[in-house]
Amino acid sequence: MEQTKLQFLMHYFAVMNVVIIGTGNVAAVISTMIKATQHKLLQVAGRNILKAEALASSAGAEASSLDSVRTDADLYIIAVADTALPEIAQKLHVAGVVAHTAGAVTKDILANASAEYGVLYPLQSLKANLNDLPPVPFLIDGNNNKAITKITAFAGSVSHQVAIADDGKRLKLHTAAVFVNNFTNYLFAVTSDFCKKEGVDFSLLFPLMEETVRRLRTHDPADVQTGPAIRNDLLTISRHLQVLANYPLMSELYSLFTERIRGYWDRSKG
């Protein structure tokens, strides 16, 4: 551990020549991040050469097809769809460190691409077209110390929050992320629809939504649950279900969550 820290510090300020393979949201965000660092983006390689050119030109790099990836970079970041990873990993043979950015794919898919390989997984919901970049924690893995050190150093130069996580831990956090982002955002989407249809202002709920997340920094979510379900307030529950009478999908969710919440906190108390 001490040795890793020392290596980390030694590499922290080192300039890296970087190649990004991929042209989607994660590739775009990482190329934007690189601009603010000492590192140099040499090349953006992509199946879609027009997209690669667009991304490369905005970052002052060269564009290439997947068949013409340079071999002189220090770090190769493969940010492509999980399904495209195996073929790209098979084609690539380089001396630099190779990292993919996938939450649910083993690092060993890169075993033949380089002697040093690993993972640089951004634990954030990234969209290329969002104007200001949110904080992005990175989960790092590598097949040996050199890979871990190099990828950690790169991550540390673009993010304040870097953690080591092996395949298993990364997959668990990836699964957890689906609950706290994807499922939560789905609840927001159906609620926003409902508000539009009913002519009430969804944005009045923003302070509540922000508070729901904010208080997690100081409170366990199990300790701050409020609402009719945990109070076992059957009258309010029935009024809400009446409001939702024309929204069968929301009614079903309402009943399911109400039942779950009552069971969850009963069990905790018991």
Next chain:
Amino acid sequence: MEQTKLQFLMHYFAVMNVVIIGTGNVAAVISTMIKATQHKLLQVAGRNILKAEALASSAGAEASSLDSVRTDADLYIIAVADTALPEIAQKLHVAGVVAHTAGAVTKDILANASAEYGVLYPLQSLKANLNDLPPVPFLIDGNNNKAITKITAFAGSVSHQVAIADDGKRLKLHTAAVFVNNFTNYLFAVTSDFCKKEGVDFSLLFPLMEETVRRLRTHDPADVQTGPAIRNDLLTISRHLQVLANYPLMSELYSLFTERIRGYWDRSKG
């Protein structure tokens, strides 16, 4: 509308003598809010006299039982459980404006308490013991202009976000709040449990959760959905379900939301 605005301005800086009936979370938060205003909290009345005394003494007010509520206040705020409202409303007969704080109860439950009555509903999840107060939008209603003006003036002196909403709109927003706060917090609670049991750090997800909410100020939630369900990424979905094999309640939620998300965005696109 213009007349209401004028009246609003006229009353905005008026000092009000306030009585709070109730000693729970909402009563505590409103008494704290009053301290920062020009208004004077005269009395806190509660069924539980010890709780009323605790709250009153921290606010420099007098405490009383429900049978000794003063009759000389400008504004009476009834912040009690929905089930306790009818009895309290029946007992109270005053000249000042009377408002309850319930999201799912009609204002007309107060019809016999005063000639001017209405609602002062905080659209926020309030806990008395949270250290710093979040922003609290208030939904206002009243049986006539005088009631609306008075309650709006009070709300405007303790909050930057005040909106008029009748019984129907308030109940709709109350229902929506259950989805974006109660159900979301339940997802956070089960995910936090999962992370504890699996030995991964739940707090690594905070930036993701904060971003999920933050981007709603500039993006419709339907436009920023990410994750395996909307990508129809069956391999990742099956890996996640494997991770959740020992968590039947989470597995069930995972399958339900995955199905829902696929259906929702298919329909939107179609």
